[in-house]
Amino acid sequence: MTSIDTGEFRDALMEERQRVEHALATLRDEHPGSLDDEVEEVANDNHLAETASATLGREIDYTLGDNAEQVISEIDAALRRIDDGTYGTCTSCGQEIPRGRLEANPWASLCIDCKRRAEAG
Numbered sequence: 001m002t003s004i005d006t007g008e009f010r011d012a013l014m015e016e017r018q019r020v021e022h023a024l025a026t027l028r029d030e031h032p033g034s035l036d037d038e039v040e041e042v043a044n045d046n047h048l049a050e051t052a053s054a055t056l057g058r059e060i061d062y063t064l065g066d067n068a069e070q071v072i073s074e075i076d077a078a079l080r081r082i083d084d085g086t087y088g089t090c091t092s093c094g095q096e097i098p099r100g101r102l103e104a105n106p107w108a109s110l111c112i113d114c115k116r117r118a119e120a121g
Protein backbone atom coordinates (compact mmCIF):
# COMPACT_ATOMS: atom_id res chain seq x y z
CA MET A 1 0.00 0.00 0.00
CA THR A 2 1.03 3.55 -0.62
CA SER A 3 0.40 6.60 1.51
CA ILE A 4 -0.85 8.55 -1.50
CA ASP A 5 -4.20 10.33 -1.30
CA THR A 6 -5.63 9.06 -4.57
CA GLY A 7 -8.76 11.21 -4.24
CA GLU A 8 -6.64 14.30 -4.58
CA PHE A 9 -4.89 12.93 -7.65
CA ARG A 10 -8.15 11.73 -9.15
CA ASP A 11 -9.46 15.31 -9.02
CA ALA A 12 -6.25 16.61 -10.59
CA LEU A 13 -6.44 13.97 -13.34
CA MET A 14 -10.10 14.68 -14.15
CA GLU A 15 -9.39 18.39 -14.29
CA GLU A 16 -6.37 17.94 -16.54
CA ARG A 17 -8.30 15.56 -18.79
CA GLN A 18 -11.01 18.20 -19.33
CA ARG A 19 -8.41 20.86 -19.98
CA VAL A 20 -6.55 18.73 -22.55
CA GLU A 21 -9.77 17.65 -24.26
CA HIS A 22 -10.85 21.24 -24.54
CA ALA A 23 -7.46 22.26 -25.97
CA LEU A 24 -7.67 19.41 -28.47
CA ALA A 25 -11.18 20.42 -29.57
CA THR A 26 -10.07 24.04 -29.97
CA LEU A 27 -7.05 22.95 -31.99
CA ARG A 28 -9.25 20.94 -34.37
CA ASP A 29 -11.71 23.81 -34.77
CA GLU A 30 -8.93 26.21 -35.63
CA HIS A 31 -7.27 23.92 -38.15
CA PRO A 32 -9.85 21.94 -40.10
CA GLY A 33 -7.78 21.96 -43.34
CA SER A 34 -4.67 20.04 -44.28
CA LEU A 35 -1.14 21.32 -44.00
CA ASP A 36 -0.44 20.91 -47.73
CA ASP A 37 -3.30 23.19 -48.74
CA GLU A 38 -2.17 25.98 -46.50
CA VAL A 39 1.49 25.86 -47.50
CA GLU A 40 0.54 25.85 -51.18
CA GLU A 41 -1.63 28.93 -50.78
CA VAL A 42 1.08 30.85 -48.99
CA ALA A 43 3.77 29.71 -51.44
CA ASN A 44 1.70 30.97 -54.35
CA ASP A 45 1.83 34.41 -52.83
CA ASN A 46 5.59 34.11 -53.01
CA HIS A 47 6.18 34.89 -49.36
CA LEU A 48 8.78 32.34 -48.44
CA ALA A 49 9.23 33.54 -44.89
CA GLU A 50 5.51 33.17 -44.30
CA THR A 51 5.57 29.68 -45.75
CA ALA A 52 8.25 28.73 -43.29
CA SER A 53 6.40 30.15 -40.33
CA ALA A 54 3.07 28.64 -41.42
CA THR A 55 4.73 25.25 -41.69
CA LEU A 56 6.49 25.61 -38.38
CA GLY A 57 3.33 26.74 -36.58
CA ARG A 58 1.36 23.86 -38.00
CA GLU A 59 3.98 21.31 -37.05
CA ILE A 60 3.90 22.54 -33.47
CA ASP A 61 0.09 22.37 -33.44
CA TYR A 62 0.11 18.81 -34.73
CA THR A 63 2.70 17.84 -32.18
CA LEU A 64 0.46 19.30 -29.48
CA GLY A 65 -2.50 17.42 -30.93
CA ASP A 66 -0.67 14.11 -30.92
CA ASN A 67 0.67 14.85 -27.50
CA ALA A 68 -2.78 15.75 -26.17
CA GLU A 69 -4.22 12.42 -27.32
CA GLN A 70 -1.30 10.63 -25.71
CA VAL A 71 -1.83 12.56 -22.47
CA ILE A 72 -5.55 11.72 -22.43
CA SER A 73 -4.83 8.02 -22.82
CA GLU A 74 -2.22 8.23 -20.05
CA ILE A 75 -4.71 10.06 -17.82
CA ASP A 76 -7.31 7.35 -18.47
CA ALA A 77 -4.76 4.68 -17.59
CA ALA A 78 -3.88 6.53 -14.38
CA LEU A 79 -7.58 6.76 -13.43
CA ARG A 80 -7.87 2.99 -13.96
CA ARG A 81 -4.85 2.47 -11.70
CA ILE A 82 -6.58 4.54 -9.00
CA ASP A 83 -9.62 2.27 -9.33
CA ASP A 84 -7.63 -0.93 -9.08
CA GLY A 85 -5.40 0.35 -6.29
CA THR A 86 -2.08 0.36 -8.15
CA TYR A 87 -1.85 4.12 -8.60
CA GLY A 88 1.48 5.59 -7.51
CA THR A 89 3.53 2.49 -8.17
CA CYS A 90 5.77 2.06 -11.20
CA THR A 91 4.07 -0.17 -13.80
CA SER A 92 7.47 -1.52 -14.81
CA CYS A 93 9.38 -2.27 -11.60
CA GLY A 94 6.64 -1.89 -8.94
CA GLN A 95 8.53 0.69 -6.90
CA GLU A 96 6.59 3.55 -5.36
CA ILE A 97 6.67 6.67 -7.53
CA PRO A 98 7.78 9.66 -5.43
CA ARG A 99 4.91 11.97 -4.51
CA GLY A 100 6.72 14.98 -5.94
CA ARG A 101 6.86 13.28 -9.33
CA LEU A 102 3.12 12.54 -9.21
CA GLU A 103 2.37 16.11 -8.26
CA ALA A 104 4.33 17.35 -11.27
CA ASN A 105 2.89 14.66 -13.54
CA PRO A 106 -0.17 12.95 -12.02
CA TRP A 107 -0.46 10.42 -14.85
CA ALA A 108 3.14 9.21 -14.51
CA SER A 109 3.15 5.42 -14.79
CA LEU A 110 6.89 4.87 -14.43
CA CYS A 111 9.37 5.81 -11.75
CA ILE A 112 12.14 8.12 -12.87
CA ASP A 113 14.64 5.29 -13.33
CA CYS A 114 12.31 3.27 -15.57
CA LYS A 115 11.25 6.39 -17.44
CA ARG A 116 14.88 7.18 -18.22
CA ARG A 117 15.45 3.62 -19.30
CA ALA A 118 12.36 3.75 -21.55
CA GLU A 119 13.50 7.02 -23.13
CA ALA A 120 16.98 5.71 -23.70
CA GLY A 121 15.38 3.05 -25.85
Ligand SMILES: [Zn+2]
Pocket residue numbers: 090091092093094095110111112113114115
Ligand atom coordinates in the same frame (compact mmCIF):
# COMPACT_ATOMS: atom_id res chain seq x y z
ZN1 LIG B 1 10.32 1.68 -12.10
